[in-house]
Amino acid sequence: MDRCFSVISFITRLFNTAVCFARSGLWVIVFCTFFTGNTTAESLTDGPVVGAVTDTSAKVFVRVSGPGAVYLEYSTDPNLRFAMQSDVVYPRYRDDFTAIIPIDGLLPNRTYYYQVIVDGQPTLSSLSSFISFPPDHVNTEFSFAALADVGNSKSRGAPSYARLAIDEPRFLLQIGDWDHRDPQTLDEMRLMHREVRGQGMSSGRYFRDFIANTTPLYYVWDDHDYGMNDGDYTFPGKADAIKAYREYFPTPELPNPEAGIWQSFRYAQVEIFMLDVRSNRDPNTDTDDENKSMLNGENIENGQKEWLFSGLANSTAKWKIITSGVTFNPTTKPADAWGAFTTEWQEVVDFITANNIRNVLVLSGDLHSGGAFDDGTNAGVPEMSVPHSNMNMNDDHPTGITTHTPGTWTSGYIRGPENPGYVLVTVETNPDRLILEVKGVSGDIRMTETLESND
Numbered sequence: 001m002d003r004c005f006s007v008i009s010f011i012t013r014l015f016n017t018a019v020c021f022a023r024s025g026l027w028v029i030v031f032c033t034f035f036t037g038n039t040t041a042e043s044l045t046d047g048p049v050v051g052a053v054t055d056t057s058a059k060v061f062v063r064v065s066g067p068g069a070v071y072l073e074y075s076t077d078p079n080l081r082f083a084m085q086s087d088v089v090y091p092r093y094r095d096d097f098t099a100i101i102p103i104d105g106l107l108p109n110r111t112y113y114y115q116v117i118v119d120g121q122p123t124l125s126s127l128s129s130f131i132s133f134p135p136d137h138v139n140t141e142f143s144f145a146a147l148a149d150v151g152n153s154k155s156r157g158a159p160s161y162a163r164l165a166i167d168e169p170r171f172l173l174q175i176g177d178w179d180h181r182d183p184q185t186l187d188e189m190r191l192m193h194r195e196v197r198g199q200g201m202s203s204g205r206y207f208r209d210f211i212a213n214t215t216p217l218y219y220v221w222d223d224h225d226y227g228m229n230d231g232d233y234t235f236p237g238k239a240d241a242i243k244a245y246r247e248y249f250p251t252p253e254l255p256n257p258e259a260g261i262w263q264s265f266r267y268a269q270v271e272i273f274m275l276d277v278r279s280n281r282d283p284n285t286d287t288d289d290e291n292k293s294m295l296n297g298e299n300i301e302n303g304q305k306e307w308l309f310s311g312l313a314n315s316t317a318k319w320k321i322i323t324s325g326v327t328f329n330p331t332t333k334p335a336d337a338w339g340a341f342t343t344e345w346q347e348v349v350d351f352i353t354a355n356n357i358r359n360v361l362v363l364s365g366d367l368h369s370g371g372a373f374d375d376g377t378n379a380g381v382p383e384m385s386v387p388h389s390n391m392n393m394n395d396d397h398p399t400g401i402t403t404h405t406p407g408t409w410t411s412g413y414i415r416g417p418e419n420p421g422y423v424l425v426t427v428e429t430n431p432d433r434l435i436l437e438v439k440g441v442s443g444d445i446r447m448t449e450t451l452e453s454n455d
């Protein structure tokens, strides 16, 4: 009996050793060494960036220098004791040697530290970390930040990132025009995604240095980072734009990943619906009637409008926050924002009203102002326009922003050129309300609005 047990034990240990060996990626090194004589390990060339966080899981983006074996070690212990391991992934040339690595088995509301292992070697000189989300049923107090419209000059930084890091937001929304270069090819799109987050760009350095390693990122494009000024579904580079985006960003599950990048996620009592206002948009010049759509211009199955309406109607979250790369308020920018789609804008507003969907807020980009707010009088639902991060510092346009049609906002709008910044949303519970602050790069508060819960 004892002998039988020891044989089983030996086989079990042999099996476990083989599994560990396979998961560690060391076999790749052994394989390469044996067959090619090459012992050079690949290196980490971009990332990590964390996103798609839930109370039990997350995803981490990495990019490496060539074919190799990559996995994560993660733990609530800052020295990675008792660390768990992700599955091993093998980034491929056809994906620009990027990978989105899922991790699971997390406990809610805990700080997780992690290391990126490439070809058996740790690559981060200091561990990255993030905080897992609370469960959906929790009603809790927290803050998150929203950014929009970052310039693409190598010499113009975006210190909003450095300042908002001090606020310790639980996540960051980047809601469009993270860059304004209009990339046309797959390689140009990939380069843009690397540069906005750190590679050689002043604005990207701020993201990399202050946000990327600690704060879950949720990002959806507007026109200039999609690739086509005032863009729509006719953009020839649409498939490449979607491919590059999916390579470089760790997103929640996309409802229709071949068609576009709209997505939603939940943090406690808040659900965020991030619209893709470009890849499924009809051309702006179409007649504004019931056939013209910003959300589903091609009338595809499993489309974005169906997803939005279903998501809003079925959401169990107290707060429903919609992000739009362009202003929802139809009195502003009528050539390219919702003002060019007033029939569909009215349909969205009517749907929210008819279904008694309460506590809806829109966060929008593209105004290039220093921030603006409407209580719903003009926008249909309460809307805060997120200030630009670093645009137009020397552009003293007559309106103070880059449009002749800044529109009507119940709280007005703040001039853009000298007022870059971001929005900090603080979710309070007693009473249930949102505190919306437009903040400058020095932390100065330029505008404060309060949304009380209608429940």
Ligand SMILES: [Fe+2]
Residues within 6 Å of the ligand: 149, 177, 180, 224, 366, 368
């Ligand atoms: Fe913009």
